Amino acid sequence: MPDLRRILHVEDDPSIQAVTKLALEVVGGFQVLSCACGQDALDQLQGFAPDFILLDVMMPGMDGPQTLAQIARLIDINQVPVAFMTAKVQPAEIAYYCSLGARDVIIKPFDPMQLASQVRTIWNRAHE
């Protein structure tokens, strides 16, 4: 199984961006690159070469699902799992997001202390 080191995080809300970075870097020991929008993420994607991608669903401009579609054109999302983060959750929505190619959905609000292990779990499942 490849190692989980670098995480690309796409989120337009600066507060969430900061707390996610902190939670993943300090608690999880990962290296996090934060992007404020989908386009930014696409530009950075190949240079950063992430092992895992976290995508906010609702963003101005390109939204999460649109960004995912673009990402999937550039890299193999079977190798680099993508998870959405969103406040809206109904089982059918989760199923819908997964049908777009996401591995799972992390629900907002999240507990900063638990986030890294949530990501780790999704990663492990993706590489089973």
Added chain:
Amino acid sequence: MSNTKTPAQELQKHLQQLSDAFALRLQEDLPALRQDAEQLLNAAEPQEQLRCLQTIREQLHKLAGAAGTFGFSRLGQRARELEQEAEHWLTTLQQEQQSLQDFSQSLQQLANQVYQPEPEPSPAPASASPSKAPQRERRIYILEDQYAVGETMRLTLNNFGYQAEHFTRIAELDHALQQQRPDALILDVNLPDENVTGLAYAASLQERLDEPLPLLVTTTQDDFATHLEAVRVGAMGFFTKPVDIPQLENRLERCFAQQQGEPYRVLIIDDDRELASRFSLILRGANMLVEMQHDPAEIFTHMRNFNPEVILLDVNMPNCTGPELAQIIRMYDDWLRVPIIYLSAETDINRQMNALIKAGDDFVTKPISDNALVAAVFSRAQRARLLSNALSRDSLTGLLKHADIKEQAAVELERAQRSGKPASVAMLDIDFFKKVNDSHGHAAGDNVIRALANLLRQRLRRIDSLGRYGGEEFLVVLPDCTAEQALRVLDEIRQRFAELKFIAAGSEFSVTLSAGIASTEAAPVSASELLEKADQALYAAKHGGRNQVR
């Protein structure tokens, strides 16, 4: 001094800083929200209102997502509720100025308060897997003035796994309703000791509640007028006394299944992107999942990936007309159950009929009001789902059929063997079932089977699978469960089943069951060997005197 801190303390400090920064941000965000709320109220043009609402919804969405993470759980919760309201307004933005005013006031209240992180531990780590949702017991209130009748109902429903409470007087029920809202209310119509009838009380009760309570009525009056009155107060079931409780339970189960159903999936095929987006917005507002498709040639991919329950189809498209596409869809048996509704500006009744004769089920003419669109799609989707469930599941019990449960058993056992955890299977059979049919009739027999199916559904875990194996025989697959645990669970079910009271032609009777268990603990076995072992255990239970689990 910071270098004496542990990493955990260091982290806490950083989190605190971020939480402080968020609190600072609120001092800007909330006044901005307040301004938008005022603007919304003063907006004269619907267009302007829409724009305001859009902004407000985005702001609320951010708050809803962020506040809880920084410990402001009350704010996050409230923002989430208001976000949903904003969404509602966006889709149904019409008159109703008064309620809009209320909404604006709620927004201002939210923005006007001073917030601090609440001391209790921040939100529970949210797990996203839908299957893990905790299953709690459903609370049922019973209003029945005859003590013995009400108590029997309460005990029977408790046996089914509900948490039922029985009241003989309206005042007691009212008191309980103030303490806690139940999931459903079962109400006797005839209450000679009260100064109102049960239905009059129900009417005033439903009026008081924000959201109507699922209601079942029991009565000695079987006439049309009482039926009508019951429907008017929102009753979802009507039972003549003496009440057949398993049947009542069956109806309860159906009420709940309808309530918690997943959103309907609707596919819109229209080359007019703007119109399709508008329809999609309206239907999403009514809590449906919508996908749009502008190119008819991609129909197969969309049908397979999205698996829609209703198709909205434009009649006039370049390259391929709606009726042509409908005929293509109808070439496949798998998609026969999916209703096709045409969308068209076509008002000529003859041409409408021509389209329907080729394929398709209904016609909706553009322009159409939001409500009419939602109603047209909703009713079709509801019916399609009911039908589809009826086709893939055993019609009497709603459980998997023989072949499906056998396949499920094989899948689960394979999974168990991979994970190294034990799994058990249980074969259940109703004792002397033929005698039930012979002495009480086949309808009574069907009731017994349905009651056992419902009891199993209530008592088993979500991960367990459940199927009707034969006439009166059931198969249960219990992953991650030892033989000993399975024995305990099944024996409890056996006892509760024996306590159920059935009524047929005015006489009461009860029935018992036998069960045999086999588990993977002893040695690795194939699915068919395990089923064979369970069958032998069942045989032993039958010969050991029935009404037992082996």
